[in-house]
Amino acid sequence: MPELSLLQRRQRVLGSQSPLFYDKPLHLVRGEGVWLYDADGRRYLDVYNNVPCVGHCHPHVVAAMHRQAATLNIHTRYLDEHIVRYAERLTATFDAPLDTVMFTCTGSEANELALRLARFASGGTGIIVSSYNYHGNSASLAEVTTALPSPEPFAAHARAVPIPCLYQAAPGTSEEQLAEQYAAKVAEAIASLKAQGLRPAALLIDTLFANEGLPRVPAGFVNKAVALIREAGGLFIADEVQSGFARTGEHLWGHQAHAVVPDIVTLGKPMGNGYPLAGLVTRNELVEAFGRSALYFNTFGGSPVAAEVGMAVLDVIENEQLLANARNVGAYVQQGLERLAAKHALIGDVRGKGLFFAAELVRDRQTKEPAGLEARRVVNDMRERGVLISKIGAGDNILKLRPPLVFGREHAELFIDTLDAALSAL
Amino acid sequence: MPELSLLQRRQRVLGSQSPLFYDKPLHLVRGEGVWLYDADGRRYLDVYNNVPCVGHCHPHVVAAMHRQAATLNIHTRYLDEHIVRYAERLTATFDAPLDTVMFTCTGSEANELALRLARFASGGTGIIVSSYNYHGNSASLAEVTTALPSPEPFAAHARAVPIPCLYQAAPGTSEEQLAEQYAAKVAEAIASLKAQGLRPAALLIDTLFANEGLPRVPAGFVNKAVALIREAGGLFIADEVQSGFARTGEHLWGHQAHAVVPDIVTLGKPMGNGYPLAGLVTRNELVEAFGRSALYFNTFGGSPVAAEVGMAVLDVIENEQLLANARNVGAYVQQGLERLAAKHALIGDVRGKGLFFAAELVRDRQTKEPAGLEARRVVNDMRERGVLISKIGAGDNILKLRPPLVFGREHAELFIDTLDAALSAL
Numbered sequence: 001m002p003e004l005s006l007l008q009r010r011q012r013v014l015g016s017q018s019p020l021f022y023d024k025p026l027h028l029v030r031g032e033g034v035w036l037y038d039a040d041g042r043r044y045l046d047v048y049n050n051v052p053c054v055g056h057c058h059p060h061v062v063a064a065m066h067r068q069a070a071t072l073n074i075h076t077r078y079l080d081e082h083i084v085r086y087a088e089r090l091t092a093t094f095d096a097p098l099d100t101v102m103f104t105c106t107g108s109e110a111n112e113l114a115l116r117l118a119r120f121a122s123g124g125t126g127i128i129v130s131s132y133n134y135h136g137n138s139a140s141l142a143e144v145t146t147a148l149p150s151p152e153p154f155a156a157h158a159r160a161v162p163i164p165c166l167y168q169a170a171p172g173t174s175e176e177q178l179a180e181q182y183a184a185k186v187a188e189a190i191a192s193l194k195a196q197g198l199r200p201a202a203l204l205i206d207t208l209f210a211n212e213g214l215p216r217v218p219a220g221f222v223n224k225a226v227a228l229i230r231e232a233g234g235l236f237i238a239d240e241v242q243s244g245f246a247r248t249g250e251h252l253w254g255h256q257a258h259a260v261v262p263d264i265v266t267l268g269k270p271m272g273n274g275y276p277l278a279g280l281v282t283r284n285e286l287v288e289a290f291g292r293s294a295l296y297f298n299t300f301g302g303s304p305v306a307a308e309v310g311m312a313v314l315d316v317i318e319n320e321q322l323l324a325n326a327r328n329v330g331a332y333v334q335q336g337l338e339r340l341a342a343k344h345a346l347i348g349d350v351r352g353k354g355l356f357f358a359a360e361l362v363r364d365r366q367t368k369e370p371a372g373l374e375a376r377r378v379v380n381d382m383r384e385r386g387v388l389i390s391k392i393g394a395g396d397n398i399l400k401l402r403p404p405l406v407f408g409r410e411h412a413e414l415f416i417d418t419l420d421a422a423l424s425a426l
Numbered sequence: 427m428p429e430l431s432l433l434q435r436r437q438r439v440l441g442s443q444s445p446l447f448y449d450k451p452l453h454l455v456r457g458e459g460v461w462l463y464d465a466d467g468r469r470y471l472d473v474y475n476n477v478p479c480v481g482h483c484h485p486h487v488v489a490a491m492h493r494q495a496a497t498l499n500i501h502t503r504y505l506d507e508h509i510v511r512y513a514e515r516l517t518a519t520f521d522a523p524l525d526t527v528m529f530t531c532t533g534s535e536a537n538e539l540a541l542r543l544a545r546f547a548s549g550g551t552g553i554i555v556s557s558y559n560y561h562g563n564s565a566s567l568a569e570v571t572t573a574l575p576s577p578e579p580f581a582a583h584a585r586a587v588p589i590p591c592l593y594q595a596a597p598g599t600s601e602e603q604l605a606e607q608y609a610a611k612v613a614e615a616i617a618s619l620k621a622q623g624l625r626p627a628a629l630l631i632d633t634l635f636a637n638e639g640l641p642r643v644p645a646g647f648v649n650k651a652v653a654l655i656r657e658a659g660g661l662f663i664a665d666e667v668q669s670g671f672a673r674t675g676e677h678l679w680g681h682q683a684h685a686v687v688p689d690i691v692t693l694g695k696p697m698g699n700g701y702p703l704a705g706l707v708t709r710n711e712l713v714e715a716f717g718r719s720a721l722y723f724n725t726f727g728g729s730p731v732a733a734e735v736g737m738a739v740l741d742v743i744e745n746e747q748l749l750a751n752a753r754n755v756g757a758y759v760q761q762g763l764e765r766l767a768a769k770h771a772l773i774g775d776v777r778g779k780g781l782f783f784a785a786e787l788v789r790d791r792q793t794k795e796p797a798g799l800e801a802r803r804v805v806n807d808m809r810e811r812g813v814l815i816s817k818i819g820a821g822d823n824i825l826k827l828r829p830p831l832v833f834g835r836e837h838a839e840l841f842i843d844t845l846d847a848a849l850s851a852l
């Protein structure tokens with residue numbers, strides 16, 4: 001029998017449906033900073049991964065993990081200084097009254113817990129999400145997911161609302177009108193829940209709308225939507241799994257761009273630079289009230305190792321000034337993408353915040369017909385050229401560009417030049 | 427303002443309801459093998475924690491984590507040798523046809539995913555659990571939980587069945603009769619679901635029944651219950667979060683004692699010796715069919731770091747012969763507990779498997795009245811005497827004794843002597 005390839009062995013033990021990137025999957029063996037290395041020693045510029053937000057295998061984070069794992073790694077049913085110090089430092093980065101944290105291991109667990117809290121606090125069950133959302137892999141989240149296939153039918157207690165984008169708006173529509181039109185859809189969704197006898201519990205959104213393709217959301221839309229859910233007795237849950245930890249270059253948290261304080265903020269992916277660390281931050285009285293009715297315990301959540309890793313990530317964000325870097329290098333990348341848009345008609349729109357960009361590929365700048373096949377070819381060609389990106393959006397035609405935050409100008413130049421070449425070769 | 431204590435600071439940032447062990451919580455700073463050290467340098471024998479199954483901060487596991495975290499830590503959308511090798515080694519420890527693994531980060535996520543798979547495969551929604559169960563902290567699990575408070579009402583699609591215990595059986599009842607009586611309750615639960623128009627999806631149990639207090643389950647009960655759920659079209663999910671990884675001293679997996687192969691086995695706590703690593707093992711066709719309808723992805727699940735940590739745990743279990751140790755030292759502890767039972771009337775029953783014991787405290791050996799207050803005093807007194815244990819069961823009167831698997835005879839002696847002293851001092 002011929003020896004099985006790594007891909008065949010993987011398919012045998014993990015199943016053939018476990019998702020892989022690229023038509024020709026990449027076999028990685030090493031990571032460092034913004035670089036990933038394959039089994040043949042070739043290096044790739046990582047313009048996709050936000051989990052290693054301070055860079056792959058950052059020595060300060062690795063050292064913190066190692067030191068604490070060699071000293072004490074235990075659950076939160078004992079007193080421990082590390083988790084208290086980390087919780088104090090983390091909550092201090094949020095606006096009042098967000099002062100209390102519950103730790104989990106994954107963003108899915110954080111959003112799952114947020115829904116439990118919101119339902120408890122509101123007495124309702126209704127959930128409003130965006131019409132192209134993904135917030136996690138649990139059953140409660142799968143049944144409100146619209147961006148990925150799941151066997152669970154869309155929940156009767158959920159409503160999906162479209163997110164407005166100025167790029168896609170009908171000509172002549174003002175920003176204010178667009179915000180009003182789409183806020184009206186949130187109001188309709190709430191009315192529809194109520195008509196069915198369901199009390200709204202939460203509006204669950206990522207205020208950067210990453211899965212939706214970073215739409216150019218009109219000013220005021222998020223604030224109006226939040227006002228509506230609160231008026232209806234529901235809570236506003238801001239999912240910062242993608243937009244948090246300095247990603248936007250403006251604030252540490254994505255929701256801060258909207259000058260609205262959420263009721264619950266959920267955290268995940270970049271929080272531990274790859275160590276499974278996540279959680280939610282909310283008002284103290286919400287945690288206290290929930291805690292009087294529920295014994296919530298997460299065995300690995302909030303361990304001393306998780307705390308030291310989380311602390312080390314915050315250290316690096318501060319010490320290496322990654323918020324300013326996201327802003328400065330982000331602006332540089334934005335200019336580069338705009339130059340490419342001027343050259344390549346395929347790029348219908350370029351938008352971004354900090355070090356998170358979307359380049360929407362269209363077959364026709366008038367009709368804005370999604371160029372999904374072209375996007376796929378670009379993503380795969382970029383991989384062959386040594387630059388890792390991905391794509392998102394309902395039409396699968398929006399390039400998703402989201403490098404580790406230690407991305408520098410030299411990396412930006414390499415990325416832009418390679419994208420230019422890939423677009424020219426189409 | 428006076429400086430806040432660590433406990434006060436913790437309550438402020440984590441909430442006052444976040445659970446802590448002991449009337450006087452323990453402030454830990456270091457762990458090694460079966461020992462935990464507090465902030466004053468005092469050491470405690472750990473007779474409670476199963477997560478550090480190969481011992482606190484085992485150097486082989488810490489080194490594997492460190493080495494891999496410094497090299498590559500990425501999700502499973504790239505090819506990676508570590509996760510394939512670990513999946514191959516892990517699945518090889520299961521009986522056919524259990525050959526495929528899906529990785530998660532926590533036992534809650536594993537059980538949550540198992541329910542999604544079972545519902546998909548069976549086309550049903552009904553869940554049968556034990557009447558004193560806890561399988562995780564998600565909404566779907568909270569609504570079938572009976573052992574912990576949760577604000578979610580017990581689900582209309584769930585039924586809780588009592589687990590038989592020979593110690594609690596009416597005098598004159600044979601083991602076979604008891605198994606039949608309680609299997610009949612499973613049949614009733616299934617009939618009750620069907621009467622409500624609900625198709626059964628799964629029987630979800632820990633075959634060691636750890637939360638229930640390690641009852642002396644009559645031979646044949648588990649097999650009968652499994653046959654009934656399968657006959658009704660549902661799946662058998664064996665939760666090995668507590669009973670797996672050599673804990674029972676007989677087999678690597680607790681369910682193997684019943685000579686029945688589950689449809690899905692869920693794994694958690696000890697799997698990564700404290701690193702957030704969990705998952706489920708099932709038949710390939712189940713994963714394939716689910717995967718064609720659902721895109722399941724777990725960002726941190728199955729990372730190279732998780733794989734290397736999991737591999738290191740299996741190494742230590744093998745190299746240090748911890749299955750045999752659990753059997754041998756377990757038998758020695760069992761004898762010690764039986765000696766104490768002969769001496770102290772408070773101990774109504776002693777039972778265990780490998781290195782997992784329950785000592786049921788009763789006020790009267792005839793009425794078997796639960797001695798919950800006494801159990802609490804013993805647990806707290808043991809802590810003062812430097813030995814960490816806990817308690818379980820519906821009456822909160824069953825001492826829960828579950829040390830790391832590197833527990834030796836000298837530790838067993840210290841534990842038995844200390845328990846003797848604590849019981850004598852009551």
